[in-house]
Amino acid sequence: MDLFDAALTGTRGTPATGRSGPSAPLAVRMRPAALDEVAGQAHLLVPGSPLRRLVEPDDESARRAAPGSVILWGPPGVGKTTLAYLVATVSGRRFVELSAVTAGVKEVRQVVEDARRRLATGGEETVLFIDEVHRFSKTQQDALLPSVENRWVTLVAATTENPSFSVNSPLLSRSLLLTLKPLTGDDVRALVRRAVADERGLDGAVELTDEAEDQLVRMAGGDARKALTILEAAAGAALADAVPGRTPGDPVAVDLDTVERAVDVAAVRYDRDGDQHYDVVSAFIKSIRGSDVDAALHYLARMVAAGEDPRFIARRLVISAAEDVGMADPSALQTAVAAAQAVQLIGMPEGRIVLAEAVVHLATAPKSNRAYQGIDAALADVRAGKVGVVPPHLRDAHYAGAEGLGHGKGYR
Structure with a gap:
């Protein structure tokens, strides 16, 4: 679930009530209050875009022309929950959030029925935000169709998975799919600087050194929530260590050491069940094929650190040995098979060494795909x-x- 959930709902499935207080996490306090504060999604925010019509309808006809259901697809920390919140608050609608992790068909139908009653009695419209909609079963997703078709609610669903595979066709065909782009380093840097200066954030209580800011942006990896969480931890550490006799009002310096102490290890951006899983595996095999040893070891490390099944990695190495190295170095297949057997025998964490040995052998070996091409030609x-x-x-x-x-x- 999102770090912003506490600010959006008092209890699961209840409407948000006002802006967060000073005790809320920094990432919550710095939630954009208008579309112009949203970072990194300029392609969705151009004048006249469907998202702007949904959030800022000029009149009733514009509101009716706005999409009734939106699916926001993008990596973590790029603003999916923020946009859903803005759809409700800027346009004066009621905001209700459900998590696909905890909610079932019963909870969905309760929210929809409540929204229908409100509409029938002239009440406010409801924006239903469903986080991680890819975790809903087909039956749960089907339960949303009547409310979407009849516009009993404005559905905003968020997912980090490719909707073509994780959202069923009837719901997908009735929704506007908006793809959110990863935030750039400059996007994250602007958010961090705003959080340092803004009265909703740290209000100038700290001052980041250039090295600390660069490190924070790098560690965030394009995730706004992570950047603000790291900033908050570093600022808290710096303020706690501040000299008691310093001049009131002077900002406390947050240096590189403070940032690194605040967060020991940046979380690895890797999803074993989603698109990043396939992207990292693809980069891993292509790095071996391209004889880039350092890159191959880098992607191996990302998979190991994320808890990938070492047997899966070993199987991919066996395939690579036959497909990419082939008869140019037949001993590569022996190494890969031996690695697979060794990993099965000894497990992790020692298995990482065996996998690394196999990766180095395959990446440095000469390459030939003649056997691969030959069998495919014969099959054709x-x-x-x-x-x-x-x-x-x-x-x-x-x-x-x-x-x-x-x-x-x-x-x-």
Whole structure:
């Protein structure tokens, strides 16, 4: 669940009430209050765009022309929950949030029925935000269809997974799909500087050194929530260590050491079940194929650190040894198979060394995909009907009467 949930709902499925107080996390306090404060999604915020019509309808006709259901697809920390919140608050609608992790069909139907009653009695419209909608089953997603078709609610669903695979076709076809882009380093840097200066944030109580700011941006990895969480931890540490006799009002310096002490290890941005899983595996194999040892070890480390099944990694190495190295170095397949057996035998964390050894062998080996191309060409012939009959001299000649048929005759 989002770090912003506490600011959005008092209890699960209840409307948000006002802005957060000073005790809320920094990431909550710095939630954008208008579309112009949203970072990094300029492609969705151009004048006249569907998102702007949904958030800032000029009149009732514009509101009716706005999409009734939106699916926000993007990596963590790029503003999916923020946009859903703005859809409700800026346009004066009621905001209700459900998490696909905890909510079921019953909870969905309760929210929809409540929204219908409000509409029937002339009450406010409801924005239903469903976080991690990819975790809903087909039945749960189907339960949303009537409310979308009849506009009983404005559905805003967020997902980090590709909706083409994680959202069923009827719901996807009735929704406007908006793809959010990862935040750039400059986007994150601007958010951090705003949080340092803004009265909703740290209100100038601290001052980041250039090295600390660069490190914080790097560690955030394009995730706004992570950046603000790191900033808050570092600022808290710096203020706690401040000299008691310093001049009131002077900002406390947050240096590189303070940032690094605040967060020991940045979380690895890797999702074993989602798109990043496939992206990292793809980069891993392509780095081996391209003989880039350092890159291959980097992506191996990302998979290991994220808790990827080492047997899965080993299987991919066996495939790579046969497909990419092939007959240019047949011993690579022996190494890969031995690595797979060793990982099965000893497990982790020692298995990482075995996997690294296999990766180095495959990445540095000469490459040949002739065997791979050859079997595919042969299969293409077979599927095209180019089979023919087995020549007599190659047929089985070990049964009685075979010699009389000419089987094996002329074979050398």
